[in-house]
Amino acid sequence: AQSVTQLGSHVSVSEGALVLLRCNYSSSVPPYLFWYVQYPNQGLQLLLKYTTGATLVKGINGFEAEFKKSETSFHLTKPSAHMSDAAEYFCAVSDSPNNAGNMLTFGGGTRLMVKP
């Protein structure tokens, strides 16, 4: 069974500082990995995803994530935080291209707070 662990339910950074949100997964087969962002009272929005190919994936709003198979990690980073980045971020995994359930397993989320 697949699972996702996001270290730190709350992360606080200063505006302009590096953002690092951690995600580790477990999967018995090569995973497909996703990061979603959720702004208050809104649904989830896809930031980026890794399926195959280049392990460094660039997404919207200046975010990127690197798939590291040896570490079973898919950490999300952004070089310089902006106030508008304050939101909840979810890492998700899907472990089989033939998964007819199209099931995403989500981590518990990390709330990012950005201080002025």
Next chain:
Amino acid sequence: NAGVTQTPKFRILKIGQSMTLQCTQDMNHNYMYWYRQDPGMGLKLIYYSVGAGITDKGEVPNGYNVSRSTTEDFPLRLELAAPSQTSVYFCASSAKGVHSSGNTIYFGEGSWLTVV
């Protein structure tokens, strides 16, 4: 551009009551999903559908039912509401399965349900 629309946005139910959460999408997507989000937790898949007339269980289907009579609509029914069903419910849709290259899942804004 409506996207995925859910109603109602807020609802309070008494134990044992029934209700239907409505979901409609105007993007002609084949795939539709219902997730629930509990505090501090990631989203869990309740039911999904890969096309009109086809539905299947997700990770947490007990206590819920769905139908998919049209491409646009995917209602979620709670037959006998229980306090454990207090949650935020998200409907989502996508053109393809989660693994398909270039695919994006679009989420509604959520429905807050409280069972007392």
